[in-house]
């Protein structure tokens with residue numbers, strides 16, 4: 001009942017087409033989203049390393065797909081934060097054992113009091129957060145907040161959209177007017193069985209814009225990674241199916257570390 005109530009909210013929130021709310025929800029939860037299930041998840045697993053006895057903050061957690069994954073990989077403290085109330089409420093409704101804390105908050109707020117009050121974590125994830133930020137300043141603020149939430153040596157895994165995705169066979173397309181300039185709005189559309197399920201807007205930024213903002217925020221070893229397809233994805237769909245997206249991925253992962261000898265203002269203030 002509670003989930004149905006929030007699905008109605010989601011339908012309004014995501015501008016869903018009629019009767020498609022449950023499909024959109026399933027996709028967002030990860031069950032139907034083949035890119036998330038076979039590409040982003042496997043790339044995340046390749047990059048995240050051992051999580052047992054680690055603490056994880058999942059920014060822009062949405063319905064909590066990667067928040068739940070971090071918990072299932074053994075992280076002892078897991079918090080998900082998202083700016084959207086309906087998404088957080090659905091994440092909470094799917095948090096059966098109450099092991100994850102979900103909070104409503106803006107990850108790009110300047111020196112976010114919410115985030116700085118959470119303590120520090122071994123890993124922060126920001127899976128498709130940064131493209132939602134419409135200015136370079138907000139991207140920088142989000143990167144500073146992330147650095148402030150990490151223990152020295154702690155790691156960030158972010159996923160960012162870097163290319164348009166024209167082919168709807170992967171269940172998702174993104175488009176924009178051309179020529180594509182930094183900060184331009186991109187239109188994302190989610191499909192289920194070839195029908196539009198929902199659409200949403202985000203922003204185009206060069207990979208380098210994200211990397212520069214992370215370095216400016218004090219991160220070391222900023223690296224980008226092409227996505228990989230899981231073995232299961234290869235078996236179910238075949239190599240040929242994935243060829244286009246592997247040759248020209250619409251998204252990439254970024255990893256970086258907070259230096260052990262961080263001189264971030266937030267850390268110095270904590271030490272005083």
Ligand SMILES: C[S@@+](CC[C@H](N)C(=O)[O-])C[C@H]1O[C@@H](n2cnc3c(N)ncnc32)[C@H](O)[C@@H]1O
Nearest residue numbers: 060061062065082083084106107108127128132
């Ligand atoms: C594409 S969804 C990704 C959700 C989740 N990370 C996943 O991969 O399943 C992007 C999410 O970013 C959230 N978001 C956008 N701007 C945000 C902000 N400033 N702070 C926190 N969350 C934000 C949206 O509400 C949405 O849930």
